[in-house]
Amino acid sequence: MSELSPLFEVFLRGRRGLDHIHVGSLHAQDAGQALEYARDTYIRRSEGVSIWVVESKDIHASQESDVASFYDPMDDKPYRHATHYTLPDGVDNM
Amino acid sequence: MGDKKLDDQIAEYALRLGDDALVFGQRLCEWCADAPTLEEDIAISNVGLDYLGRARMALQYAGKTLGRTEDELAFLRDSGEFRNLLLVELPRGDFAFSMVRQYLLDEFELLFFTQLCGSKDDTLGAIAAKTVKEVRYHQRRSANWMQRLGLGTQESQARTQAAIDQLWGYMPELFEMDELETSLLQAGIAVDRLELHSKWLNTVTAQLASANLQIPQIDWQVVGGRKGVHTEHLGHMLGEMQFLQRAYPGLQW
Numbered sequence: 550m551s552e553l554s555p556l557f558e559v560f561l562r563g564r565r566g567l568d569h570i571h572v573g574s575l576h577a578q579d580a581g582q583a584l585e586y587a588r589d590t591y592i593r594r595s596e597g598v599s600i601w602v603v604e605s606k607d608i609h610a611s612q613e614s615d616v617a618s619f620y621d622p623m624d625d626k627p628y629r630h631a632t633h634y635t636l637p638d639g640v641d642n643m
Numbered sequence: 644m645g646d647k648k649l650d651d652q653i654a655e656y657a658l659r660l661g662d663d664a665l666v667f668g669q670r671l672c673e674w675c676a677d678a679p680t681l682e683e684d685i686a687i688s689n690v691g692l693d694y695l696g697r698a699r700m701a702l703q704y705a706g707k708t709l710g711r712t713e714d715e716l717a718f719l720r721d722s723g724e725f726r727n728l729l730l731v732e733l734p735r736g737d738f739a740f741s742m743v744r745q746y747l748l749d750e751f752e753l754l755f756f757t758q759l760c761g762s763k764d765d766t767l768g769a770i771a772a773k774t775v776k777e778v779r780y781h782q783r784r785s786a787n788w789m790q791r792l793g794l795g796t797q798e799s800q801a802r803t804q805a806a807i808d809q810l811w812g813y814m815p816e817l818f819e820m821d822e823l824e825t826s827l828l829q830a831g832i833a834v835d836r837l838e839l840h841s842k843w844l845n846t847v848t849a850q851l852a853s854a855n856l857q858i859p860q861i862d863w864q865v866v867g868g869r870k871g872v873h874t875e876h877l878g879h880m881l882g883e884m885q886f887l888q889r890a891y892p893g894l895q896w
Contacts, residue, residue: 554680575682578791585784589686 556605557583559590561597569601580604652827653764654708655726658716659869660770661701662727665717666877667748668694669884673735686784690745693777700770718888722878723871730813732868732877736806739792739799743806746785750847751817752778754839763831786850793854800855807851808859815864818843 554576560569572591577583583602591597611619627633671691678684702713709716725732730748735741756778759771792803818836820828827833848858867873887894 576680577682582787582791585787586682586686588780589689590682593689 554578557587557602558605558608559583559587560601560603561587561591562599563596564598566597569599572596574605577602649830650708652823653767653832654705655823656827656833657701657705657767658709659726660767661698661705661716662725663731664694664701665698666725666727666880667731668692668698669880670731670733670735671741671745674741679738687741690781690784693781697770697774697777700773704766704770714888718885722873722881725868725871725873725877725881727868727873727877728813728816729865729868729874730810730816732874732880733810733813734876734880736809737802739802740806740809742785742788742792743803744810745781746789746850747807747810747814747847748817749778749782749785750850751839751843753782754843755834755836758834758839762833767832789850789854789856793851793856803854804856807856808861811859811861812864816866816868819866819869821869 555578556574557577557580558574559572561572562569575583575586575590577586580602584600587600587602592600623629668691671687671694675684675688675691678687698717699713702716706713706716730744733744736744753775756771756774760768760775762768762771789803792799794800818840820836824833824836828835844858851858865874
C-alpha cells in the first residue's frame with residue numbers, strides 16, 4: 550500500500566501551543582485516513598489537541614540552489630538584530 | 644453491600660468482559676511488526692492496547708471478589724476457565740478477516756457499552772464510560788476499512804466477503820443471555836444483549852451493503868465461550884501469552 554499511497558506531512562498543536570508544529574510524515578490513502586494514522590502515530594501520549602495533515606506534494610519548499618540568493622545576504626546585516634544596538638542608559642531591560 | 648451472591652455474579656460478569664478484552668487484545672497485538680504498513684501496524688497495536696487497558700480494569704475488579712490478582716487471572720488460568728466469546732479467540736486470519744471481526748465487534752460494543760454506562764454498579768459503569776470513547780474511535784476506523792476493502796479491488800472485496808461469511812456464525816453468541824446475565828439485568832447491572840440485536844443488525848447490514856458486502860444466509864452457529872467451552876485456538880494462544888509466567892513462575896519486570 551505504501552508505494553501507492555500518497556505521503557502526508559503531519560502538524561500538531563499542543564495543549565498550550567498556539568501554532569501547529571511539524572512532527573513528521575506518513576503514508577495514507579486519503580486525508581481522512583491520514584488524520585486517523587496521525588492520531589495513532591503522533592498523539593498516543595497526549596502530545597496534541599489538534600492535527601493538520603497536508604499532502605507533501607502540496608508543500609512548496611525552497612531549494613538548495615536558492616541558498617545564495619535567499620539566505621546569504623542576511624549574514625552581513627547585523628543591524629537587523631536588536632542586539633546590534635547599544636541601549637541608552639535609561640533602558641534597563643529589553 | 645454484603646450481598647455475597649450478587650458480588651459473585653458481578654465478578655463473573657466482569658470476568659467475562661475482562662476475558663473478551665484480554666483475548667482480543669492479544670489477537671490484535673499479534674499484528675505488531677506484521678501489519679500491511681508501518682502506519683497500520685501502529686494503529687492496530689494501539690487498538691490492541693486499548694483492549695489490554697480495558698482487560699486490566701475488568702480483571703482487577705473481578706479479582707477483588709475472586710481473591711486473585713489481574714496477573715493471576717490472565718496468566719495462570721487454563722482455557723477451560725476463560726469466559727470470553729469464541730469470536731475473539733479465533734486466529735487473526737488475513738487483514739480482511741481481522742478488520743471484519745473488528746468492525747462487527749465495534750458496532751456491538753458501541754451499543755453494549757453505551758448501555759452499560761447506566762449500570763447500577765458504579766465500577767462497571769465507570770469502565771463502560773471510558774470504554775465507549777475508545778470504541779467510538781475503533782468503530783470509525785473499522786467502518787472506514789469496510790469501505791476501503793469492500794470497494795477496493797476485486798480481491799479485497801472477495802476476501803472481506805469471505806471473512807463475513809466465516810464469522811457470521813459466531814455472531815449469535817454476542818446476543819446470548821444466560822441465567823447469570825438475566826439475573827444481573829433484573830438488578831439493573833447488566834446489559835440486555837437481546838435488545839441490542841435488531842439495531843446492530845440494521846447498522847451492520849446498511850454499512851456493509853454500502854461497501855458492496857452482503858450479510859450471508861447461513862444456518863450454523865457456535866456458542867460456548869461463556870461456559871469455558873472453547874475452540875482449539877484458545878489453548879494455542881494462551882500457550883504463547885502465558886509462556887513466561889508458566890516457565891518462570893512469579894517472574895517480574
